[in-house]
Amino acid sequence: EGWILELISFLSFFFFFLLACYFLCFRFFLSSWWTEVQMGPPDPILGVTEAFKRDTNSKKMNLGVGAYRDDNGKPYVLSCVRKAEALIASKMLDKEYLPIGGLGDFNKACAELALGPDSEVLKSKRSITVQTISGTGSLRIGANFLSRFHTVARDVYLPKPSWGNHTPIFRDAGMQLKAYRYYDPATCGFDFTGALDDVSKIPEHSVIMLHACAHNPTGVDPRPEQWKELSAVIKKRKLLVFFDMAYQGFASGDIDRDAWAVRYFLEQGHNVLLSQSFAKNMGLYGERVGGFTVVCADAEEAKRVESQLKILIRPIYSNPPMNGARIASTILSTPELRSTWLEEVKGMADRIIKMREMLVTNLKKEGSTHNWQHVIDQIGMFCFTGLKPEQVERLTKEFSVYMTKDGRISVAGVTSGNVGYLAHAIHQVTK
């Protein structure tokens, strides 16, 4: 009879209908929360390192690395750090939470290192220094603090160019990014006139970021007399100064010389914000050791600011990691370790300076007629070679020499073993 067939087809239809509903619901439920999340752009610097790793050329050089290497191209743990670690281990300390603002002894030593032990600011207790998660953590706390409390202006002025991460740090904290001229590609040096011109036009009360020493990525620093003029214009414009000092001691080899600009600005009456990092100068990279300082009008204001910093920090990470701060604090406050450290940081800075000189000497020997003076004039870990993107690409493809597209090299990646090869390669792409 036809009705059986109809019944069967109705039941099958119904069955498949139920099945479809079930799968739709199931799929809907499994349809995820993160469908709209896009793949983020690859990190430019990481890309360099990954391409480097894949390269099989035995002469390959990684000049993207932002960490110090010894003359054998190896990571370097300072001997004062090893000694400090042994001292700490022998004390069998506990692992109780640090206060929100970090290790008190570290904060004190950190501020003294930057400001100098005789600083009037420290004597009058009109500053607050908190331990932070290295330089990035310090900058972000500062950015968040500005965003919450510096309500008179939203603008942060960065030098052009600046460290790539400055932009998202301030932007994610809710500030607006602007720029002032800094690097002059024509001279591979400081565009002093351009900087003064731009700074003189910055609206009052804006935040201006200054690299205290060893500008990243250019290696171009103002000279003392140029710093003095900048300070005067900045004072006239009533700008809030935020110093980023990631290379104290690492730039010239002398911790006081590298902190000169910060200390000068303080003497001139600027109540600065200051970020410090011990990643490079103590080689404590992965331990994440840094400090954030706010110089205030008086001790009472410093207390108020401190209370608000703690309220800001607590819902980010509660309190900072202890290990690196214990190491840094031990080094800074144990006289023999401190002197060892000063020698070792000078040793690192001197090797960098020597590599700069050898690179230029070798370029000349290769027969290059270009002016490479800027390689020696620039300071710190990085060097803006002035190479163009096409030249950088040739260096990568033909010579397995890796650097970022902007022509920035990490001099830390240069050794007496490979400086000749580097000079040869650079000469080939620039002659």
Next chain:
Amino acid sequence: AAYLHSILNFFFIFLSSWWTEVQMGPPDPILGVTEAFKRDTNPKKMNLGVGAYRDDQGKPFVLSCVRKAEAQIAAKKLDKEYLPIGGLAEFSKACSQLALGPDNEVLKSGRSITIQTISGTGSLRVGANFVSRFHNASRDVYLPKPSWGNHTPIFRDAGMQLKAYSYYDPKTCGFDFKGALHDISKIPEKSVIVLHACAHNPTGVDPRPEQWKEMAALIKKRNLLVFFDMAYQGFASGDIDRDAWAVRDFIEQGHNILLSQSFAKNMGLYGERVGGFTVVCKDVEEAKRVESQLKILIRPIYSNPPMNGARIASTILNTPELYKEWLVEVKDMADRIITMREMFVSNLKKEGSTHNWQHVTEQIGMFCFTGLKPEQVERLIKEFSIYMTKDGRISVAGVTSANVGYLAHAIHAVTK
């Protein structure tokens, strides 16, 4: 001229104070407890505000598996190069395996991403920031009432709105199951709901398995985004699998959860700041997209996480003898807490208290919501030098076999 210069500077400094409008922030409530405790000269004083484990002598406890791991690490003379943005890979892998169980389908299919974070707080904040940026369907985060104090500013500073669902029943000092179900059934779809995986902070009140199951079903029906906070795995019952049961069951029921883990308490790594943040995704491809965005989010907060604690935790989790030793030590900590709860109640009975103190032994984990009222708490502080937070929460970790009798005596005195 120098004199004039310094006067001008003085005026400049005086006039140009940037922070005149910055108010003194309210004092931290828990810190206030500790500071008052420190000033107290009474030899019988007890600090029951402390959120860190103490041994039976009232001293901080560094686990022996931690000391062994440290020695192993020191011997390797490792460098201090930056970790990747997402942290130490061996740690992240072991961390997710600990939470989900090594045979979990999620891990086998690679459809989750776990990154190392700055302990539990750092994990929650990264999660809050991630939700704020990418969970556009809703701004609302539902916390249990009450919840850990820091949850609120974490989500608020990340740009989310805080709401609550009933959780604690002050009448029973237990779980308000009906109230919770009722509130959850009304939560708008796609809102975020925070669940404490075990050892609820501050109450110590956890749902029973059958209650978790009903909640899982209801939450699925309401289509909510589940965010588990697991700060006490192993520390609550003494059994890491038992403490992770709710997390694993929710995943089995098809919830693609967010999960924060902390190793502060269960490994005693408090100040080393070790934690993990996990996003369970639909598939591997989605997990990769999510990972890339987590890195973009983290880089401008702290670039990459601290290495030391992660190396210790990873060494313990990945070295069989150390892992076994750790399981024994975390069970011992949990057992001591449970013993103190039992001794506390039996001492209260011995004192002659007629109140029902059942909740003290039913609650679990480091904290206990005694049910004491603010006036009673104040008397405990003033008359007996026993310090706790105003809400009557005590840290059982601060109780020892030597002082539990005094504690029971004091509590009986203010409640009889």
